[in-house]
Amino acid sequence: MDIELIEIRDFLKQHHPFDLLPDEALEGLPKSIEVRYARRGTVLFEPGEENKFLWVVRTGAIETRDPENNLLARLSEGECFGVRAIMRGVAVNRCEAIEDSLLYLLPVDDFNRLRDNFQQFAFFFAPLGGERLRSARALDKSGSADDLGLITTKVRDLLRRQGPVVCKPTVSIQEAATVMSNEKVSCILVTEDDKIVGIATDKDLRNRVVAKGYDISRPLFEIMTKDPVCIDAESYLFDAMLLMSQKNIRHLPVLDGGQAAGVITNTNIVQKQSTSMVFLVGDVYKRQSIEGLKEVVKQVPNMVMNLVSGGATAHNVGHVVSTVTDAIARRLLQMAEEKLGAPPVPYAWIVVGSEARHEQTALSDQDNGIILDDSYDEAKHGDYFKELAKFVCDGLNECGYIYCPGDVMATNDKWRQPLSQWKKYFSKWIDTPEPEALMLSSVFFDMRALHGDESLYENLRKYVVEKSSGNRIFLSFMAGNALTHQPPLGFFKNFVLIRGGDHNHTFDLKHTGVVPIIDLARTYSLDAGLFEINTQDRLKAAVEKKVISQAGANDLLDALEFISITRLRHQARQIRRREKVDNFMPPDDMSHFERNHLKDAFNVVKTMQAALASAYT
Structure with a gap:
């Protein structure tokens, strides 16, 4: 093989999905490839034209635009294009070189042969976006954890x-x-x-x-x-x-x-099922002290690691971890009532945020509050509930659920109020959607009763849903707030990384990964007047209410699962290495498979954010 063909082979071998092919398949590939040079401004194909090649960028940059001239993608070294044109028979978009570019052209017959013979190669070129994510998730599932039966x-x-x-x-x-x-x-x-x-x-x-x-x-x-x-x-x-x-x-x-x-x-x-998870949760209610509860919580990271390595979905892991947290908080509330006596008036202990949504990971703080019956009298009853809140929040912190950095806790007088005051809070946030109100709305619209008189929570929840449902002005502000969290994806489908500081050369899988999807689902939920709290449940229910299409919801569900499981695997690796758990992913820690499909997931989110902006803002 001459030097030029060796250079083509080695280049392809370094880039996904050609790196999935066996050596013998790669050896013969360069002979089929046509090498083409395109100067800046060269149009490679227009909508309606036949395309007979899979195009691979060797050097330079290519821009893809739809017939209305909207920018769809910018492609750089190692990336492929022309797939949709091959699948449909003719091009539907316009591709143009925006830099002097060197391109490798793989004839369609050779491309189809590779897809037919190598499943992993075919999966990569399955329909893009949400559908390819579904293929990726199916290919990615391996094994089954013993705990999954439960x-x-x-x-x-x-x-x-x-x-x-x-x-x-x-x-x-x-x-x-x-x-x-x-x-x-x-x-x-x-x-x-x-x-x-x-x-x-x-x-x-x-x-x-x-x-x-x-x-x-x-x-x-x-x-x-x-x-x-x-x-x-x-x-x-x-x-x-x-x-x-x-x-x-x-x-x-x-x-x-x-x-x-x-x-x-x-x-x-x-x-x-007779695994550790069963006994872990059951053990919580047998513990008589905070020290005993701490011993239980210490086992949670290993439980997460085992679930992830065993093939559990992120949805299931979130449910399990949140349920353990619920059990710890309930036991602390029982211990507080045993110490302080029966509550003088009815109350509901509420949890908000990821615990309320059943979406906790191996890294979680505490977010909670108390809804008091309207018979509450600060002078008569205030000390009791202040002591109860302090006992529980301090206990959670000792167990590893650190104090909320934003002070969204029952120990804060503001979040320990009668039902009537909670209604006033929500009424103000909805009627006057200022920046702080939108931030608090994003927190407290994800709320669930954990202990006590649930009718207080149900009363408040019904009031909030009725007041926010179909409120176009408020929804417009919520949608705008949701768009402040953008996926870390640049014009060239490259990751936008944090520069400098403790998390240099990483991206945040929480705030720029899962949070944008959570925000989208919350907006749809408020519009439709839904009572669901979990993000997956909200998206499914929103389809039934016709505030989002089935295809859009499916794409978001797959994006949510792929981003979430990537985040959990990152945390599982940190647990295994006995490092501090965080949400900051270095791209170098991911495989080609993860990197490419994570880009698909982020692209789905950007597309759905654009649709949200069009519908609500």
Whole structure:
């Protein structure tokens, strides 16, 4: 092979996706390639013209514009173009050299042969943007974590019987015990008018009947557990496990459409999954001190690392990590109430931000507040809730959930207010959308009740949704605020990196990666009057309300997952190397696969931001 052909081969081998090809495929490729020089200003093809090549930029720069002369892309060394023209048969855009350029032209027959013979090469040239991201995610999934069963399996999947074992509350204890024995079950549901009114377990029979010599001819309702905690059949096993740990119960009735569907037990869950994640969350409610809770939280980074390396989605990891945080906060609230006594008036402890959205990663601070009943009297009740907030926020900080840098915490008097005052806050933010109001809106519109009287939160949530839904002036400001977070992608589809400081030559996968998508989903949610909080749930619900197209939502969902899992892998690598966890990604730490598809994800976000600007601003 002469020197020129060797130079072409070596160049291709250094650039994606040619680096995915085996050596034998690369060896013969240079002979098929045509080398062309284009001076600045040369038009390579126009809309409607036939294109017979895949073009690769060796040196120089190429600009692509649509028929309306809108700039679509600027391409530099190692990048390919002309793919859409090959797929469609004719060009749909205009390509022009904006610098003196040296180009490699691969004939369409050779291009198609490589796509047919090498799947990894074909994946790269699948339809661009969101569709290529979907291909990338499918190709990228590998393995399965043992913990995944809990966060992907529905409760209904564990219901093995054709129907629940039930009886009326008036049957005798002996009759109920006979049914349990014949059916070989450890509990029986007690129903009345198709509603669950109680449950009796083998433990109840031992402790409340046999041990006390209770008359077994007496009606069952006298010894049953009344109004038991239930779970919906569509919930995940992880939620069931958490609920059983919280309530310290071994049997959990399941509802389907409000009616009894069966019972799952702790044995069912352990048989399905007996991994560290189960015991980690269950262990939270057994701890009696903050020191004990700290020991549990120390295990979270390894849990994240194992989930990521095992193939969990970012959506599932966020759900798991946030649920652990929820459990820690709930246990601290229980401990605070044990120390201070029962609350003097009803209250709801709220969480905001990533925890509220179930999107936490291995690096999280705390964001919270308290909604108080309007019967609250500062003089009479203020000290109690001030002490409760201090105990919980200090405890979270000791456990590793650091104090919020913006002081969005229940210890701040401003965020510990009666329901009526919270309504005034939101009313002012919506009616007078100044910069600070928009910042606070972005925080507090992602809110979830964690503990206490949830009706206070529901009341506030309903008020906010009704006031903001369809409010075009407010939505215009929210959309403008959402556009302040831009993906780190330059004109040449190169990464725009931080220069200088502690994070030199990196980009921020949180504020310029996932936050732009979160902002988009929040704006759509407010417009449609949605109650969903999780970003993925918001985008899916927004499609049903027709405030975003199905294709646009799919592209954003895939971009969100790819950016988020790249961020989690970065954090997992830092955990493995025992480094401080952050969100700043050095491009050199990524593979060609990650770099190219991350650019696709960022490009999707930029496209959807442009659509948002057109629709709302």
